[in-house]
Each structure stands twice: as structure tokens, then as C-alpha cells.
Amino acid sequence: MRLFISFEGVEGSGKTTQVEMLHNYLVEMRISVLKTREPGGTALGDRLRPILLEHSDAPCCPLSELFLYAAARAQLVKEVIAPALDHHTVVISDRYVDSTVAYQGYARGLDISLIERLNRSATNGCMPHLTVLLDTDPEVGLNRISSRALTLLGCGKDRLESESLHFHRQVRKGYQILADRNPDRFFVVNGRRNKEDIHQQIKHELIRRYPESFPLPIPARNAG
Numbered sequence: 001m002r003l004f005i006s007f008e009g010v011e012g013s014g015k016t017t018q019v020e021m022l023h024n025y026l027v028e029m030r031i032s033v034l035k036t037r038e039p040g041g042t043a044l045g046d047r048l049r050p051i052l053l054e055h056s057d058a059p060c061c062p063l064s065e066l067f068l069y070a071a072a073r074a075q076l077v078k079e080v081i082a083p084a085l086d087h088h089t090v091v092i093s094d095r096y097v098d099s100t101v102a103y104q105g106y107a108r109g110l111d112i113s114l115i116e117r118l119n120r121s122a123t124n125g126c127m128p129h130l131t132v133l134l135d136t137d138p139e140v141g142l143n144r145i146s147s148r149a150l151t152l153l154g155c156g157k158d159r160l161e162s163e164s165l166h167f168h169r170q171v172r173k174g175y176q177i178l179a180d181r182n183p184d185r186f187f188v189v190n191g192r193r194n195k196e197d198i199h200q201q202i203k204h205e206l207i208r209r210y211p212e213s214f215p216l217p218i219p220a221r222n223a224g
């Protein structure tokens, strides 16, 4: 089947865990599936990721940041996402175009229509059929990240995670506006629920939307 699912959310919203859980579920169902992430997923994207996320002495202005994310995305679509969809492999991406609108648009303040045009060119119009938004209070997400950073000694917050609470609130607001404007594509989940609950909600949404591809488990028959 031709199905492209993206996951979005503020820092620490739990989307990477959900990507992993959905990927495992589809593998169990013997559905051909590929998971990827942004920025990354290609040799070029993996080289751009540290440039975008690590703290550095080299300044990176908002426009440079925007173009670097767009470059990583153009490569990912051409090299990975479009060929996989053509082969009827389900694609799950940890972040995609909406991240740029939320972060570089609503939070950094760059022109949203410029971002939308750039996104369209970089992706050649390739849009997710379903976008799962893990809607989480940024304070909660950032606290999760801080405790993770403390656990993995020496692993502090990255360049974007270190932005102000106001910045992250703008990101969340941006996502909420996007979800309101695209109700058919977005599925909004409360990111404070436990991870198993969230996974079940996402599975049910897939079954609701694509009953032929994700049939309900057949209830076991009573013996006798």
C-alpha cells in the first residue's frame, strides 16, 4: 500500500518511541515498512544533522538553518521516501515538513509562505497521508529531556533543545494551528498519556482509516 506517516511534536514529546512502536507493529503484521528521521536518513542528511544540532562557534542564522533543513529533506525524499512509496513500502518519518513550519516559521519567525513554497520544492509535493501530532506541554517535554540528559552523563541539550521556553511554546502553538488547518491529515494525541495508550490510539486510527490494510484482529472462537 502507498502510505506515508509522519510524527511531529515538541522536544521530549515521545514521538521517537512511538515511531519505534508503530514500526515494530507493522513488522509483526508483515507489512513492508521503512522508518526514517529528519534531519538525517541519508549520507548527506547524517552529515547535516550535527551541523544543525550541535552547539558550535559558527553562527547559523535562521535562513541558513531553513535551507539546511530543506537540503536534508530534498535528499531524503529523492533517495529514500519517494522510491520506498513507489515500491509500496509504508514510510514512517520522525519529523517532516510540519517541523519546519513550526520551528523555523512560528518559533523563529520566518515567513510561513516562503517555508511552504520551499517545502513544496524540496519534497516535490510528496506529503504524508497521516501526521500524528503528540501534543505535549513543552515544559513537560523539556523536563523529560533534562532527566534523560542527566541519565546519559555528558549528553546535554542540543542547539534547538536549548532554546527558550517561549520558543518551544511557539513551536507547540504552530503545530496546533497546523493541525486545526489540516484536520484530515492530522491525528492529534495527548502526549501526556502513557506510551502504550498512545500506541493503541495510533493503531486504532490506522484501522479506522485503512480497514482493508489494517484489519481488526479476528476474535478467537469459543471452543465447543
Ligand code: TMP
Binding pocket: 011, 037, 038, 039, 053, 069, 094, 095, 096, 097, 099, 100, 101, 103, 104, 160, 161
Ligand atoms: P529530533 O530528531 O531529536 O527531534 O531533533 C531534530 C531537531 O531539529 C528538533 O529540535 C527539531 C529541529 N527541526 C527543525 O527545527 N526544523 C526541521 O525542519 C526539522 C526536521 C527539525
